[in-house]
Amino acid sequence: MSLTVIKYDRGMGRWEPDARGRLERAALELYIERGFEQTTERTFFRYFADKREVLFWGAGALQELLVTTVTDAADADAPITAISAAIQTAGALFQERRESALLRQTVITANPELQERELIKLASLASAMARALRQRGVEEPGASLSAEAGIAVLKIAFERWINENGRPDLPQLIRELFDQLKTATAG
Amino acid sequence: MSLTVIKYDRGMGRWEPDARGRLERAALELYIERGFEQTTERTFFRYFADKREVLFWGAGALQELLVTTVTDAADADAPITAISAAIQTAGALFQERRESALLRQTVITANPELQERELIKLASLASAMARALRQRGVEEPGASLSAEAGIAVLKIAFERWINENGRPDLPQLIRELFDQLKTATAG
Numbered sequence: 001m002s003l004t005v006i007k008y009d010r011g012m013g014r015w016e017p018d019a020r021g022r023l024e025r026a027a028l029e030l031y032i033e034r035g036f037e038q039t040t041e042r043t044f045f046r047y048f049a050d051k052r053e054v055l056f057w058g059a060g061a062l063q064e065l066l067v068t069t070v071t072d073a074a075d076a077d078a079p080i081t082a083i084s085a086a087i088q089t090a091g092a093l094f095q096e097r098r099e100s101a102l103l104r105q106t107v108i109t110a111n112p113e114l115q116e117r118e119l120i121k122l123a124s125l126a127s128a129m130a131r132a133l134r135q136r137g138v139e140e141p142g143a144s145l146s147a148e149a150g151i152a153v154l155k156i157a158f159e160r161w162i163n164e165n166g167r168p169d170l171p172q173l174i175r176e177l178f179d180q181l182k183t184a185t186a187g
Numbered sequence: 188m189s190l191t192v193i194k195y196d197r198g199m200g201r202w203e204p205d206a207r208g209r210l211e212r213a214a215l216e217l218y219i220e221r222g223f224e225q226t227t228e229r230t231f232f233r234y235f236a237d238k239r240e241v242l243f244w245g246a247g248a249l250q251e252l253l254v255t256t257v258t259d260a261a262d263a264d265a266p267i268t269a270i271s272a273a274i275q276t277a278g279a280l281f282q283e284r285r286e287s288a289l290l291r292q293t294v295i296t297a298n299p300e301l302q303e304r305e306l307i308k309l310a311s312l313a314s315a316m317a318r319a320l321r322q323r324g325v326e327e328p329g330a331s332l333s334a335e336a337g338i339a340v341l342k343i344a345f346e347r348w349i350n351e352n353g354r355p356d357l358p359q360l361i362r363e364l365f366d367q368l369k370t371a372t373a374g
Contacts, residue, residue: 117303142367145343146371149339152332152335152338160328178372180329182372184266184332184333185267185333186372187267187369
C-alpha cells in the first residue's frame with residue numbers, strides 16, 4: 001500500500017463501482033503500515049471527510065440495521081429476543097466483511113483515541129435499540145437493560161471473534177453468548 | 188464561586204483537612220458556572236494535575252472498591268452475586284457523596300469529550316471486575332458477561348438516580364435492576 005495507489009484512486013476510473021470500499025481497505029492498510037497518527041489527512045478528501053470517517057462511516061448504517069431488526073421482530077417476541085436477532089444480524093454483517101473488520105480492529109486497538117470513539121458508538125447503538133424497544137411498547141428499565149445487555153454480548157463476541165482471526169461463525173457465537181448471559185444473570 | 192476562593196485555598200490554612208474535597212466541589216461549581224472548556228488550568232495545580240483530574244481522580248479508588256468486593260465475596264456466591272455486591276457498594280459510595288456526584292454529572296453531560304472519558308472509565312471497571320472473577324476461578328465468557336452486565340446496571344441505575352436528583356436509594360435501585368435484568372435476559 002502506498003500513497004500512489006490512493007492518488008490513482010482520486011482520479012476515479014477503474015476502481016468504480018466500489019471505490020469507497022476499496023479506498024477504505026487501502027486506508028486501513030496505510031494506517032496499519034504507518035500508524036494512524038502519522039497518516040496525513042490530505043489523501044482522503046474525495047471519499048471520506050477525514051481519517052476517522054474511514055473507520056466510522058458504517059456506523060449510521062449499522063445503527064439503522066439494528067433498529068430495523070428490533071422494530072421488525074414479531075410482536076410475540078420478548079424484548080431480549082428482538083435484541084438478540086438484531087445483534088446476530090450485525091454479526092452476520094461483520095462476518096461478511098471479515099477482512100475489513102479485522103483490519104479496522106487492528107487500527108482501533110493501536111489508538112486510544114479511536115477506542116474512545118468506538119465506545120461512544122457502542123453506547124449510541126445501545127440507546128438507539130432501547131428507543132426502538134420503547135416504541136414497541138417495552139417499558140423502562142426493561143428496554144435499556146435488554147439493549148445494554150445486547151451490546152455487552154456484541155462487545156464480548158466481537159473480541160473473541162477477532163482473537164480467533166474472524167474464523168468462528170459470529171452469529172452463532174452471539175446466540176451462544178445470549179444463552180450464557182441468561183445463565184450468568186440467573187446466578 | 189470565584190477565582191478568589193480558589194486562590195485563598197492555595198494558601199491552605201482553614202480549609203484543611205478536606206482541602207481536596209472542597210476544591211473539587213469549588214471546581215465543579217466553577218465548571219458549571221463558566222463551562223468546562225472556558226475554565227483555565229492554572230488554578231488547579233496544587234491538588235489536581237489538570238482540569239480533568241477533578242472529575243476522574245476517584246476512578247482508581249472506585250475500581251479498587253469494586254475489585255475488592257468481588258474478590259471478598261463468599262466462595263459460594265455466584266459470579267453475578269459478587270458483581271451485584273460490588274455495584275451496590277459503588278452505589279452506596281455515590282449516595283454518600285450525592286451532592287458531588289450530581290455536580291460532576293452536570294459537568295460531564297455538558298461535555299462530549301468528558302462523556303467519552305466516562306465511557307472509557309466504565310469499560311475499564313468492567314475489565315477489572317472480569318479479571319477479579321477470573322482470579323476466583325470463573326471461566327470466560329461468564330466472567331466478562333457478568334462484569335459487563337453489572338456495568339450496564341450501574342449505568343442505567345445511575346442515570347435514573349441522577350434524573351431523580353439523587354433521591355432514590357441507589358443500592359436498592361441497583362438490587363432491583365439486577366432482578367429486572369434476570370427477568371429481561373430470561374426472555
